[in-house]
Each structure stands twice: as structure tokens, then as C-alpha cells.
Amino acid sequence: MAETAREPILEVRHLVKHFPLTRGVLFKRQVGAVKAVDDISFELFRGETLGIVGESGCGKSTVAKLLMNLEQPTSGEILYKGEDITKLSGRALKAVRRNIQMVFQDPYTSLNPRMTVGDIIGEPFEIHPEAAPKGDRRAKVRELLDVVGLNPEYINRYPHQFSGGQRQRIGIARGLALNPEIIICDEPVSALDVSVQAQVINLMERLQDEFELSYLFIAHDLSIVRHISDRVGVMYLGRMAEIGTDREIYEHPTHPYTQALLSAVPVPDPEARDRRERIILHGDVPSPANPPSGCRFRTRCWKAEQRCADETPLLAVPEVLRDAEGPVRHPSACHFAEERTVVPA
């Protein structure tokens, strides 16, 4: 894992994305909104990996699309080196986009089956010709294949001639082509076999050190996120429930949702498994079109009180822990946050 330097390269402030729900064919009128992302703030520091975890539908992939400018935010700011990229357009936006690249979830569908690997990896040079003169591009692609552990002689092969893990290496090579500073990884290994997942994660860690990359690593698998992340943010229904270092989140979680998620993580050691406290959540995740008032987690939280329905908890270091002796100093969006270790060390 890379050493964390405390210089934010990306700052997300009060980011909101609501998708309008409309009715009518000829005269469409808005009847509501899906609140996919609802006031999210976090920082990504230079050289670190920030993991974002949460159940499917919590808004983590929408955050990735907003950072990649594939969706426009409803409100909020995304600052890249202090500049709000949501206000940029044309050349200025293109220049920033070069420094923020993405590795997609599914290596089977994210690569065009009709293009050779050389064309796929070299495609970013068509959009940013200044990154590599035409005559140098084949050599650059060969170099990238070598960097991700693939034989440069495979340059003329097609995606179907590769395994899943190799295809994800191709996707990573494509993400590296423009020498970016930030890579947004949206479930990059979830479509791969467990043994292949480890190889791809190890590759990503090596590349991070070699190219001083910052990763935003989005996944639903808490074990994988812990392995690669310096810090972890836990999302629930469009909001950040808790954010902290990997140790704070995994060993000293204070938000009931994080505690419930961790209690379901498989524990290989049978003794530790027996000692582990299981927290069963009841009820379904509410619809983001009609989220509960106050705390969004309150319909499934065993600690919920009237205050949880009346007041939205802010993401802040819990008052009871602020002055206490101990390792917990990280923000949690819960009125009654308290440390509870659910997975024995």
C-alpha cells in the first residue's frame, strides 16, 4: 500500500445527483427524483487509495460517473487541484480529463470485440494526440502491455483471445496510456475469479507505487477494499455513513451500518468466526426516490430513536469519542455513534 501524502488531489464537496422522474408522453412533468447521490463530501489524497463500499444501489457508481464527467451533478463541487471541474468545458475540461482515467467493472463488455488490443490501448491517443506522436504510438502500446505483465507481441490480438484477468490488464493499460494522476476503479475485480482478483490487485498496487497514482476504488466486497485501501468510505442510500483509515473502519467501526456490513464479512479462521458477532439487518433498502427522513438508515437500524427521524445526522467525529482516549477519531453520520468491534482481530 502506498504511503499517504496529505495533499488532496481531488476534493468532493456536497455533491448531489438527482435523476428526475417524469410522467406524461407529450408534456413531460417532473413528479419526483431518484436521489442517487445526496450531499457527499470526501477528499482523495495524492498517492493514496480511497475505497468506497456499500450495497448495490447506494450511489457509489454514480459518484464514479460524476467524477469522470459522464454525468452532470445536480449541485456540489468536484475540485481537482483546487479547480472546480464541474464548471469547466472545452479544452480546459479535456486537459483535466487526461489526468483522471477509469478502469471499468466488466473486462468482458468494456473492450470493443472488433478492435485489436493495440487499437484499444492506443485509443486515448486519438482523443489526446499531444500525449504521443503518431509514429511513437505502437511502441508506447507495446510498453504499456509490458508494464501490465502482458506479452507485447499480443498487440494484434483481439479481446476474445484473452482470459478475464488478461482483459482487465488490457483495461488497466488503457487507463494508464495518458499517464494519469487519478484512476477511478469501478468494481475492477468483481467479475474475476478469486485467484485472478489477487493478481490484478497486486498489479494495481505495483503500478500505484511506480506511477504515483491515486485510486478511488469502488467495490461491494469489504475484504478486497480493505486489502488495497488506505482509507475507506461507507455509503448508504446516497450518503456517506462513515469514513476513516482502513484500521478505523474495520477494527473500530462506529456507524451501525458499517458494523452490520462487517459482521457479514467471511472470516477464514473458524475460532474467530465463532467469536464474531453477527448483526442481521431486517427490511429492504428503501427506494432512493423516497428515502426516509432524517437518517436514511433508520428503517433498518436497531438503535433508531425519534431523533433519527427528525434530524439528519452530519458526518462528523462523534462527540462522545472526540475527547476520549483511544484510536477512534474518524467521522460518522450517526447521532448515537459508538465503537463496536464485530470482527475479532
Ligand code: SF4
Ligand atoms: S442516526 Fe439513528 S438510525 Fe441512524 S444510524 Fe445512528 S442510531 Fe441508527
